Amino acid sequence: MNDLKPQTTFIDPFAVNFDLVEGIMHEPKSRLVRHASDMAGHYADAAALKQLIAASNPVHYEVFETPVPHEYGHLMYCISKLQPGQVGEECFMTKGHYHSTVNTGEIYLALRGEGLMMMKTPDGRCRWETFAPGRMVYVPPYWGHRSINTGREPLTSFCVYPGDAGHNYGDIEKEGFPKRAFRRGDRLIVE
Amino acid sequence: MNDLKPQTTFIDPFAVNFDLVEGIMHEPKSRLVRHASDMAGHYADAAALKQLIAASNPVHYEVFETPVPHEYGHLMYCISKLQPGQVGEECFMTKGHYHSTVNTGEIYLALRGEGLMMMKTPDGRCRWETFAPGRMVYVPPYWGHRSINTGREPLTSFCVYPGDAGHNYGDIEKEGFPKRAFRRGDRLIVE
Numbered sequence: 001m002n003d004l005k006p007q008t009t010f011i012d013p014f015a016v017n018f019d020l021v022e023g024i025m026h027e028p029k030s031r032l033v034r035h036a037s038d039m040a041g042h043y044a045d046a047a048a049l050k051q052l053i054a055a056s057n058p059v060h061y062e063v064f065e066t067p068v069p070h071e072y073g074h075l076m077y078c079i080s081k082l083q084p085g086q087v088g089e090e091c092f093m094t095k096g097h098y099h100s101t102v103n104t105g106e107i108y109l110a111l112r113g114e115g116l117m118m119m120k121t122p123d124g125r126c127r128w129e130t131f132a133p134g135r136m137v138y139v140p141p142y143w144g145h146r147s148i149n150t151g152r153e154p155l156t157s158f159c160v161y162p163g164d165a166g167h168n169y170g171d172i173e174k175e176g177f178p179k180r181a182f183r184r185g186d187r188l189i190v191e
Numbered sequence: 192m193n194d195l196k197p198q199t200t201f202i203d204p205f206a207v208n209f210d211l212v213e214g215i216m217h218e219p220k221s222r223l224v225r226h227a228s229d230m231a232g233h234y235a236d237a238a239a240l241k242q243l244i245a246a247s248n249p250v251h252y253e254v255f256e257t258p259v260p261h262e263y264g265h266l267m268y269c270i271s272k273l274q275p276g277q278v279g280e281e282c283f284m285t286k287g288h289y290h291s292t293v294n295t296g297e298i299y300l301a302l303r304g305e306g307l308m309m310m311k312t313p314d315g316r317c318r319w320e321t322f323a324p325g326r327m328v329y330v331p332p333y334w335g336h337r338s339i340n341t342g343r344e345p346l347t348s349f350c351v352y353p354g355d356a357g358h359n360y361g362d363i364e365k366e367g368f369p370k371r372a373f374r375r376g377d378r379l380i381v382e
Contacts, residue, residue: 006294008294008295008332008333009332010331010332010333011331012318012331013308013310013318013320013328013329013330013331013334014320014328014329015320015321015326015327015328015329016326016327016329017323017325017326017327018300018325018326018327019325020302020324020325068296068329068331072294073292073294073295073296073332073353074296074331074332075296075297075298075329075351075352075353077298077327077329101264103197103199103263103264104199104264105259105264105265105266106266107266107268107351109209109300109349111211117204119204127203127204129204129205129206130206132208133211134208134209134210134211135206135207135208135209136206136207136208136209136268137204137205137206138204138205138206138207138259138266138268139204140201140202140203140204140259140265141199141200141201141264141265142199142201143204158300158349160266160298160351161266162264162266162353
């Protein structure tokens, strides 16, 4: 890194305003919304997902970003809001992703709600950490990751990752995660 | 970056717990405390600083970190708590720093209190942004930066920066910042 520094664009400082409880960004330049219908193939119970889509196709999660250059040295950030709910017995979750630049990590600071960060490596390791307000989960480089809302209210979190990380959704979609989170009555089961 | 990827150590995921209002990390591995006596040379009114040190030498700020590898792809994070107060008319502030790897940025998410992020470049540009709860300041690559508490309660913030950024305090100490923040009666003056 010392002899061959990558180019990093010079930009001026700026600020953005979040509602940390609501999990939204004010005046976002980019807002991603995923509905139940965007989640085909991700849940164990495909029939339950089909029913849910037919009934109301609810919002699963929203991600707010204001992009900066996708380059080494810059930092991407977002605030996200994952709704509570179940597909059959399985808790609402995000699609999950690896980074395109595999050796880059991500930091999630949970602000509201309850949940799990489910993480896996391409060679099959699987780990999870709980989300609770004020708890930060460190997703190290190389680990694919997905957020899961195990509670009764929205799960909101603030995240930061390197500008040159990129997203790789395809491999997770093919591989899936070794573990899923289910709510059975009042019990949370990870299996 | 594609042909010559730097080494990034594989580690397992983990989580840490913060009190986001108090601005502290539970069970930190590293805690940096700066008192008034650590701030020699940074305030305009050296005599007022001397008096303050003699009177009580109060804590200026605390920074809590749990280090990860100082490498490309990892992310450093901290929570910091900057006390309210003045040295003469000048508001309490941090020393400020550049990154040793100059083309790396930093993200600050303000959680409590009021303040300014003062930023400068080596060639003399100067910009500042206000801190307020839920407001995030983007310190782009190349910009030196210092936090200033302009309010009456602690200023707490959560920050993230690249693992290979490093700190350069020396150049800021020599150069100073072109602007300072003063409280005169009820007015905040940046000059």
